[in-house]
Amino acid sequence: MTELIIDDLSIAYGNKQVLSHIALPAFAPGTLVGVLGPNGVGKSSFLRALAGLNTYTGSAKLNGIEINRMAHQTRARHIGYLPQTLPQGTSLVAYEAVLSACRAVRTDLLHNAAQALVEATFEQLGITSLAFQALNQMSGGQRQMVGLAQVIVRAPDIMLLDEPTSALDLRWQLRVLDVVRRIARQQQGLALMALHDINLALRHCDHIVLFGNGAVLASDTAQTIMTPERLHDAYQVDGRIEYCSRGTPFVIVDSLSCATSPPQEN
């Protein structure tokens, strides 16, 4: 059972405040949480803070322990983070990259057990054919799958995935989100994913956190969160929310709102 409690969390880079006073309810175990918002709003900073890679003030507790006070090794054991950048294109083969991720974190495992875990992960993601291909000979999407395998092989309590489908085609997007959902459910863990594709998030996530103007604009179920007003407030676009025959909401954007500011940088 995984419990993440975020209270009054703020993130700043020097004098620049990125996110302020973020408070979120504890999510039920097995929940897929979509983190949405425009460019530069702080989605990646939020996930990096929860991964212990950015400093923060306030509180973010995983199973009662403050994340930024965890030892490196303990944090890596419980939290799996997929960065937005793809794994570096080196001559390392995928199998070695995933095995090193497993062995660097799971020091308790015997080598054979680690190898079995790596093989099971490749199979689970459907990328066994990539196992002995070098990272510098892979496409962006394939490297993203290897990055994801590096997270999944460690069986973390919480997965923090920064745009995990950005380099993937439709088929692989569905595959990845299905695998993430299955693992979160099986392990009674959590998955928080920063996504740009609102409709993908509404379809696959249970809960959505919508960021805007350095704060949480809304936090609600995927079924009910999106309204034309929130769409306007977060993205400065005018749009509608429609429902497909299966009852899944989807967003149709009609036009830009009158005053549109350029994308921000963190």
Next chain:
Amino acid sequence: MAVVIGAALGLAGAEMQTVLNNPLASPSTLGIMHAATLGASLAIVFNLGFGLPENYAVPICAFAGAIIALGAIQFLAKAYGASVDTIVLFGIALVFALNALVSLIQFVANSDSLQQIVFWTMGSLARASWEKIIIVLVVLLTCLPLAMRHVWKMTALRGGEDYARSFGVPVERLRLLVLLRVSILTAVAVAFTGVIGFVGLVGPHISRLAFGEDHRFYIPGSVLAGAFILSMASLVSKHIVPGILIPDGIVTALIGIPLFLALLLSQKRRG
């Protein structure tokens, strides 16, 4: 001597290329070798003996120079953040400063001292003795198991710093630790032989071509490649012109670099 010095430089180069994420990195990148040259030059020109046996005065001053440079890099890296860019920039600045100081010493040196300095910078195994071999061997046998303890972390680092951090690898601490080890290896090796720059750059490349980047194989492979290159260079230097011992630093560069380029190009053609 060629085997242990080559192995030490191969190991130092392999670790350096990983932690600095740069295939052009070698033990001379951060100015450690240049600092050793400055130490040796000072000892030669000002006849610094400190009461030491004659054979050891120059190596000990070279070692002291390298360790002072290492201390400066570690201090600055810690004070200003130990990112790769910061460390490499400090290293480059140090190389320029040390080169200028060595030139200044050469400028004021008399002709005998100048000749000695030039000979030292060419790198030679001719000054080998069993005592020196044992000293380098002890340092190598201390550093190699420590390097092998970090093979998973180092392999993880090849995927990118952010990924390695998320696997719980304390990247900055690991980098400083590895640089400390590399600097000691380099300082000990060059103190006894003078500057032999090529081995630490190319040994790891050969290992990478042969074994890939899984550090379980890449590290021992670099050690073997370094030992092999310098041994071959030492053999050639003794036999290429009968009766004349050509400095090994020259031979490694003149013969090794074309061979290395041929290897790289053939690899590219196959890839």
